[in-house]
Amino acid sequence: MVDIATRVYNHKWKIDPIVRSLIDTDFYKLLMCQSVFRNKPDTHVSFSIINRSTDIRLADLIDEGELREQLDHIRSLSLARGESTWLRGNTFYGKRQMFRPDFMEWFENLRLPPYYLEQRDGQYELTFEGRWPEVMLWEIPALAVMMELRSRAVLERLGKFELQVLYARAMTKLWEKVERLKPLDQLKVADFGTRRRHSFLWQDWCVQAMMEGLGNKFIGTSNCLIAMRHDIEAIGTNAHELPMVYAALAETDDDLRQAPYKVLADWHEEHSGNLRIILPDTYGTEGFLRNAPDWLAGWTGIRIDSGDPAEGAETAIRWWQERGEDPRQKLIIFSDGLDVDLIHDLYDRFQGRAKISFGWGTLLTNDFRGLVPDDGLAPFSLVCKAVSANGRPTVKLSDNPMKAMGPEDEIARYKRVFGVGEQVAREVVV
């Protein structure tokens, strides 16, 4: 039987919205948002979409009108009652009432602020400006919209069975990955793929496939909406935007040097246990750890998000040992450029030497490489970053110079202040 009502209802949509909920975003965004809401609510920031894969001319692929419709739709969203209930009532990282009542009240009344969109050289310049807690929530939906509109533009040309076979191939590919991960007895892997996903429905499928295929080796997803729907853990802690904005706000070089630690001091006050995860690479991991206050060594773990991940993990282990900590009690989260081979390698090398887990992103939720002609669905490197705070440019160095961001003179200044020397460039695939 055709469900006539459903069919008619579906035809009433003016668009097929990509982001349909304010919690279709990464969990750490909400954690950070609450922190910012408390500590830096009036900071004025700009976020910009940056396409590192300049050969992919998004403005040629994606219709500007469709992009505006999707972004306008996101601006029409507000927190649904059930979503609010879930955020208020759920246990996150073993803690009840993770989100404070004042934050929830603010969030319930939030609409995302305006966006600014222009085309230049075949790319979209998409910028968000305003109060930090509001603007920062644009990052994930903006990326998801750009990624999925690009997918749709490519899929547009395919026939019905070509489409079905395309997804059949993608499913097969993912399942083969799941099967290769099964033998890793102590594996803990989470979905970190919201921002670069092929599409919402595809991410949702990937999560469900991991649930069935990996059982309790799959520990959750960074995506709040998907976590809520499937009653699984929402995963995530904090990201580069905190040290980047704190650093931009620093008045002196000395303040700048302390900014990354100030971020974690604020975090330390708010969170405990598995939420105390160091993200050390914003201005170079080596220097960050060398100069870190002792209390940081007491934190639960570290997230390795750039540079050679094995080297990063060895550095962390050495650092804990130097500070008299037992690395086997520490958690190392790998979250950069993961795919099955790399997960296997890192697992083999570090399992037993530390607790380890994997935040698997782009190549979980967007591995359509090789599936259409000219590789038109291959994932690409799109980011949405804080580019200024209170009128000052932000800077990111990371452990990979290919991922560095900011004006050249500021990059030089940051390198000097943080004592960053030569860095090894690694190709940024995704």
Added chain:
Amino acid sequence: MVDIATRVYNHKWKIDPIVRSLIDTDFYKLLMCQSVFRNKPDTHVSFSIINRSTDIRLADLIDEGELREQLDHIRSLSLARGESTWLRGNTFYGKRQMFRPDFMEWFENLRLPPYYLEQRDGQYELTFEGRWPEVMLWEIPALAVMMELRSRAVLERLGKFELQVLYARAMTKLWEKVERLKPLDQLKVADFGTRRRHSFLWQDWCVQAMMEGLGNKFIGTSNCLIAMRHDIEAIGTNAHELPMVYAALAETDDDLRQAPYKVLADWHEEHSGNLRIILPDTYGTEGFLRNAPDWLAGWTGIRIDSGDPAEGAETAIRWWQERGEDPRQKLIIFSDGLDVDLIHDLYDRFQGRAKISFGWGTLLTNDFRGLVPDDGLAPFSLVCKAVSANGRPTVKLSDNPMKAMGPEDEIARYKRVFGVGEQVAREVVV
């Protein structure tokens, strides 16, 4: 929205019927049935299911109660009004009213006769007895039921995503075949896969994928129900059961020797053009062609269904040349054990030397090889054959001794009568 009514309705089915229509059968069965209905209506025949793949213990896999339910369901079917309209009104092979009114009236009132089911040595002995025009219609649905119940028994153990990935893999596999066939410019290929299909829905998917992927290189399906639903050509002419039963009815060796030609003489009266296709291998192709009357060389084509197909085609081409016919005006239909490699080889060798087409069966609609552990879904060689006519055993020799059937002494007699010498054995995969 969940369509509540559909869901409730689905739960009302006592079983999930595999065969839901009397025209979910091969087109040639109906053509032959009409011929038998006219020429031999009162012949009493037995048909039996024979599992040539004895290592697959069907009685261990398939529950007898479920098998009986499926067979009982088939006995409850009668020709639907729309099906009758289609058979009466459609053009088959360019001809209107292919099915005569007296036959249609009989068919509209038909219910399939009883079946006899026993278990022996891990296999089912499934037999049908009665008037030939009725009993013969059991062949295809009985095979389809056995095949699909076996699939279901294996699929029973899989999880939801394992199932989805299984079909994703099967779709990918088929589509890769379609893509490999696309470059063959003059290709003509039909679906002959009803009897050995993985399931009805899967055959239906395969046909639709071929329609989209191959366009007019896909010339139709042997399955009447699927042809009707998708408004494509129903394909097929005649099969071994005609010469086998005619031969069994022969009173003398001389009658026996003539029986295969008598079949085609009857066919000649009824059909013209592309329906005049010789099936020469029932008692050995060489002898059949050598002794054939001249009028047979005037027929449109030949179907190669056993033995080395290239050799069979060369034999046919030589024979036409000897009889003063131009092979380039003749049609060679390959229908035995085809898959993409073999189709490519035969196409390369014979395209241009004759008109050629392919009736692609088991490895189109049931190539699940390698997709589950222990290869539990690999196709196997199940047939349903006329085993006796008016109390006398039938015999088939074919061009492959592995496909020979019948009592040993009768096989010896047939070999003598038809002058069949040494034959090369070829493994029967499917």
